Amino acid sequence: MKILEVRNLDVYRGDKKILEDVSFSLKRGEVLGVLGPNGGGKSTLVQTIARLIPFAKGVVWIRKGERLGYVPQFATFDSEFPITVEEVVLSGSAYYSKRKRVATGDDRKAKDLIKQFQLSEVADHSIAALSGGQSQRVLICRALMGDPTILLMDEPTASIDFQTKDQIIRQLRDKKPEMAIILVSHDLNVVNQTVDSILCVNFYADFHPGNQLESENLKKVYGCPIEVILHGEIPHRVLETHHKKGEDES
């Protein structure tokens, strides 16, 4: 069942056009990977869907009753603010903004999420005391507090090591198979292993069913030849020229 549709979307930041004529749709339980070069408009797309940025033209349709959750790319919060991890997670409750006190059961739910994402040891720590990876896990927990049916994740695993990244995405899929996810990532491996379809965004957007991209598609979206190679067990994308230089040296 289709729960989100973006049609012919144009988005500007100031006078600069960032996205043109972007169209795609998302089904319940589907995981869509968003790939593209820096400055290509991936974050802008996600923020537009989250209604944080207005759009100039097009349609963003979300099925009635669906709930959005959003994990930002960079921590947009005031990292020195006197607030604990548990309070931050609780602030994601859908009832939080409407009622003085959080709804009954939210405390339990927040504690469960904190435990699931291995944050129990720092639950009563100030947010300022956390590492980048821990902060990011707190933001994921906060987004999940609102029981989203569509989760927008903008580079959610940027500060997390490879194994943990994989674990987090799998955990989300296993625990909430009904939840649709839009996952913006630079990490081709995370995208390859976890998504159902791929949206390549670089001013325009191309939708590709399945989780593999041909090198021609990669070249098209990044604007240069790209190949995925392995550094140990960690896949890494390189430009073709860089790869050739390595071969020459050896």
Add this chain to the structure above:
Amino acid sequence: MIFSYQFVQRALIATFFAGIISGVLGTLITEKKKIMMTSGVAHASFGGIGLGYLLGIDPIVPALGVAGLVVMIIKRMEEKLSSHSDTVMGMLWALGMALGMIFVGMRPGYPPDMTSYLFGDILTISGRDLFFMIFVSLSFLLIYSLRFEQWKLILFDEEHAKLQGLSVDRYKSVFYLSIAVAVIAMIKVVGIILTLAILTTPPMTAKLFTKRLLPRMLVATIFAWLTIFSGFFLSFLIDVPSGAMIICVSVLVYFAMASGKKMKKALAFRQ
């Protein structure tokens, strides 16, 4: 017995409510790093005080208008030209002081004594000043306690608050206007020049002992009560200006507490 004097009783009541303003709003000012803005607003409001003298009305009224106008200009500047808002603040700071001096100079007759506005004098607080201070502190308690969770959310992460459907802009306007009102309410206690210290030092002291917002506000209020009261009492005993003594005590308390905490940590480490 000094407490039988009406001006001392007023000063004590002022201490109680100034402590609440410092504890509640001062904590938010320090946490959101609006310290320079607060100082700028305090100085710019001197223009309003001068205008009050020129027009022959209570200087607090035009000072309140100027402070409100300045905070809204700064808010707009932060939204539009974030990197220049500091420069604009500096200009408004100096312009307010300059206009105040011009207005006072334009007033016919002898120039009035501006010392109580510049450096404050808790002993000269009038019934009207006291009423204003009580009204302001109780309003702050109401505004910030009724929607405490929402305030916390907005001050911590504006983007997430927007996603939760909160009107972030409206809340920010209330916060900025609160700074303007707090500054004017505190002018009679410690004066324009020293307002900043009384709004920031007790919260900074409280920061040494707390990591959550609500306990920080409560501890800051207690420190503000202690320092304003002891500063006022000492100034009375040794006959020195009360505003200056209050600030000296609050800064000394901060350094004593910070050093004490550091020493305790060092001792614990050694053991």
